[in-house]
Amino acid sequence: MPEIHFTDLLIVVVVAFVAPLVLGFFPRLRLPAIVLEIVLGIVIGPSGLGWVQVDLPIQILALIGLAFLLFLAGLEIDVERLRGRVLRLTALAFVISFAIGIVVGLVLHAGGFIKSPLFIAIVLVSTSLGVIVPVLKDSGNISSDFGQLVIAAASIADFGAIILLSLFFSGKGSTDIAGKLILLAIFGALVVVIGVVIAGLERFRGISGVLQRLQDTTAQIRVRGAFVLLIGFVALAENVGLEVILGAFAAGALLSLIDRDRQMTHPEFRVKLEAAGFGIFIPVFFVTTGLRFNLDALFASAGTIAHIPLFLLALLLVRGLPALVYGRLLGRQKAIVAGILQATSLPFIVAAAQIGMDIGVVSEANGAALIAAGLLSVIIFPALGLTLLRRGERGPQATERTRAMPTPAMPVMTAEQMR
Numbered sequence: 001m002p003e004i005h006f007t008d009l010l011i012v013v014v015v016a017f018v019a020p021l022v023l024g025f026f027p028r029l030r031l032p033a034i035v036l037e038i039v040l041g042i043v044i045g046p047s048g049l050g051w052v053q054v055d056l057p058i059q060i061l062a063l064i065g066l067a068f069l070l071f072l073a074g075l076e077i078d079v080e081r082l083r084g085r086v087l088r089l090t091a092l093a094f095v096i097s098f099a100i101g102i103v104v105g106l107v108l109h110a111g112g113f114i115k116s117p118l119f120i121a122i123v124l125v126s127t128s129l130g131v132i133v134p135v136l137k138d139s140g141n142i143s144s145d146f147g148q149l150v151i152a153a154a155s156i157a158d159f160g161a162i163i164l165l166s167l168f169f170s171g172k173g174s175t176d177i178a179g180k181l182i183l184l185a186i187f188g189a190l191v192v193v194i195g196v197v198i199a200g201l202e203r204f205r206g207i208s209g210v211l212q213r214l215q216d217t218t219a220q221i222r223v224r225g226a227f228v229l230l231i232g233f234v235a236l237a238e239n240v241g242l243e244v245i246l247g248a249f250a251a252g253a254l255l256s257l258i259d260r261d262r263q264m265t266h267p268e269f270r271v272k273l274e275a276a277g278f279g280i281f282i283p284v285f286f287v288t289t290g291l292r293f294n295l296d297a298l299f300a301s302a303g304t305i306a307h308i309p310l311f312l313l314a315l316l317l318v319r320g321l322p323a324l325v326y327g328r329l330l331g332r333q334k335a336i337v338a339g340i341l342q343a344t345s346l347p348f349i350v351a352a353a354q355i356g357m358d359i360g361v362v363s364e365a366n367g368a369a370l371i372a373a374g375l376l377s378v379i380i381f382p383a384l385g386l387t388l389l390r391r392g393e394r395g396p397q398a399t400e401r402t403r404a405m406p407t408p409a410m411p412v413m414t415a416e417q418m419r
Contacts, residue, residue, distance in 0.1 A: 004055075004056060004057060005055070006057060008052045008053055008054075008055050008057075008058060009055075009057045009058050009061070009284075011044060011051060011052050012041075012052060012058055012284055012287045012288065012291075013283075013284065015037065015040045015041065015044060015287050016037060016283030016284060016286075016287050018040070019033050019036040019037045019040055019283070019287075020033040020036075022036065023036060031378075031379065032131055032346075032378055033283075034286045034346060034347070034378070035346075035375055035378055035379060037283055037286040037287050037290065038286050038287070038289050038290040038293070038350070038371070038375065039290060039375075040287065040290060041286070041287040041288065041289060041290015041291045041293065042290040042291075042293045042295065043290075044290075044291070045290055045291035045292070045293065046291070047293055047294060047295035047296060048295070052291055053291075054288060054291050054292060058284065058288055058291075059288075061280075061281060061284040061285075061288075062284050062285045062288035062289075063285075064281045065277075065281035065282045065283070065284045065285030065286075065288075066245070066248075066285050066351055066354075067230060067231075067234055067244065067245075067248040068230070068248070068276070068277040068281045068282055068285075069248075069277070069282050069285060069347055069351070070162065070245050070248035070249045070252070070351070071230045071248045071249070071251050071252040071273075071277070072252055072273065072274060072277050072278075072282075073129065073158050073162075073249060073252060073347070073348075074159075074162075074248070074249040074250060074251060074252025074253035074254075074255070074256065075252035075253070075255055075256045075270065075273070076129050076155065076158070076252075076256070085329070086148065086149055086152050087152070087156075089149070089325055089326060089329065090149070090152045090153040090155075090156045091156060092322075092325055093153060093156075093322035093323060093325050093326070094125065094153070094156050094157055094160050094322070096321070096322040096325070097124075097125050097157070097318050097319055097321075097322040098121060098122075098125050098160070098164070100317060100318050100321060100322065101120070101121030101122070101124045101125050101318045102117065102118070102121045104120070104121065104124065104314050104317060104318055105117030105118060105119075105120040105121040105124075108120060108310070108314070113307060113310065113366075114362070114366060115361060115362060115363065115366075116361050116362070118168060119168060119352075119356055119361050119362060120314075120362075121318075122161060122164045122165050122168055122352070123161075123165075123348070123349055123352045123353070123356075123370060124311075124314055124315055124318040124319070124345075125157055125160065125161050125164070125318060125319065126157055126158065126161040126345045126348035126349065126352075127153065127154040127157040127158065127319060127341075127342050127343075127344060127345055128154075128344045128345050128346050128347055128348070128378065129151065129154040129155060129158055131344050131346065131378055131382060132150060132151070132154055132341050132342075132344060132382070136150065136151070141389065145329070145330065146330055146334050146337075146338065149326060149329065149330065149338065150338050150341055150342070153323070153338070153342055154342065157319070157342070158249075158348070159249075159253070161348055161352075162245060162246060162249045162348075163184075163246070165243065165245065165246075165352055165355075166184070166237075166242055166243040166245060166246035167180050167181075167184065183240055183241050183242055184242065186240055187236070187237060187240045187242055187246070187247075187250075190236060190240075191233070191250050191254055194254070195254045195257065195258060198229075198254075198258060199258050202258070211225075215269075220272070222269050222272075223269075223272050223273060223276065226251075226255060226269075226273055227276075229251045229254070229255065230248060230251045230252075232251070233247035233248065233250050233251035233254075234247040234248050234251075235247070237250070243355075245351065245355070286350070289350050289354065289371065292354065293368055293371065294364045294365070294367075294368050295368070297363070297364040297365040297368055298365055298368040298369060298372065300365060304365045304366075304369065305369075307365070307366060307369035307373075308369050308372045308373050308376070309373075311369055311370055311372075311373035312373040312376050312377060312380075314373075315343045315345060315373060315374075315377055316339075316340075316343045316381075318343075319339065319342040319343040319345070320336075320339035320340060320342065320343045321339065322339070322342075323335050323336070323338045323339030323342055324336075324339065326338055333388070334389070336388070337385045337388050337389050340381050340384055340385040340388070341381065341382065341385040343377060343381050344377050344378055344381045344382055344385075345374055345377055345378075346371075346374040346375065346377065346378045349370055349371060349373075349374035350371055350374065353367040353370045353371055354367070
């Protein structure tokens with residue numbers, strides 16, 4: 001057994017602690033902590049100061065962090081929002097987005113910028129729901145028709161991107177699309193069966209009573225059960241021949257579907273899961289992403305650096321243009337804002353780029369450029385969208401105030417003044 005040291009892991013967890021703490025002193029700087037975590041990971045990693053190497057403890061925690069990130073992304077899926085006209089519009093927008101992504105991928109491939117057009121198309125169709133939700137909350141639009149539509153679109157994008165990426169990476173024993181779809185159908189059937197069993201067990205008073213008695217003790221039985229579900233689905237996906245990211249996402253989505261009212265199991269259940277994920281494992285994954293970031297490959301040539309704005313523009317085209325279909329429901333201006341917010345993407349890009357580099361689908365230079373473009377999208381697009389949204393809200397308010405102002409009376413001239 002190789003000798004294990006925890007010094008490198010200590011530095012990583014210190015960075016994960018310091019990043020949000022520093023941002024906390026600057027509340028007006030609306031920068032997600034994951035951006036600073038990745039940047040600081042680059043600084044302390046082999047491409048920077050060289051203080052930390054990705055050793056075994058870091059690898060294990062980072063891998064669990066990736067699984068937890070996708071698990072919580074699946075947990076964000078709200079089935080109640082994905083209905084009727086909203087579902088039709090967001091699904092149509094996603095299909096258009098993927099079609100544009102294919103075209104963009106083919107153009108980039110023809111220009112010699114990328115290896116796999118399909119992989120790039122899949123990467124570009126994702127949206128960072130975890131970044132968009134705080135922006136909508138801060139602007140007071142989280143419960144509006146606009147906010148609900150954007151959240152639904154991001155949920156569809158997350159789910160669709162995970163499925164597409166899993167199909168792209170999976171099917172180890174079968175390279176044809178039909179084989180992959182069969183594997184996916186088998187996995188889906190198993191997920192449904194497991195979901196029915198879990199929902200049925202929840203209704204038994206004896207089991208339900210034990211769970212309630214143990215949920216707030218040191219047993220934290222529901223949190224442990226969620227972790228069993230997460231690891232179990234990851235192992236199931238791996239054994240069926242699918243990518244493990246689908247298993248992690250499916251575990252969260254199933255849990256969200258079973259617990260629709262978010263109160264059936266425990267009012268603080270999700271808070272506990274988010275505390276475990278975002279408090280321990282997920283920050284390690286993002287700092288480790290920075291450690292693995294290859295600055296030398298990115299800055300090897302001016303042409304490689306130029307890939308960053310190119311990928312950023314591709315994100316805006318692929319996710320922004322399809323939002324125009326929301327125009328009839330939201331109006332043109334808010335549809336444009338929705339498109340800008342939809343173009344925000346980082347966690348999925350980081351996960352997909354890392355896997356793509358591991359299996360050789362994307363070069364290290366392009367992987368670094370994709371992550372850099374994702375970083376810029378998180379910094380630029382939410383701020384730009386929020387600014388446009390506030391300007392759009394001020395316009396109607398100013399118009400209403402103008403209409404409400406009394407019309408000044410015309411001065412009455414006396415006969416003497418008329419003469």
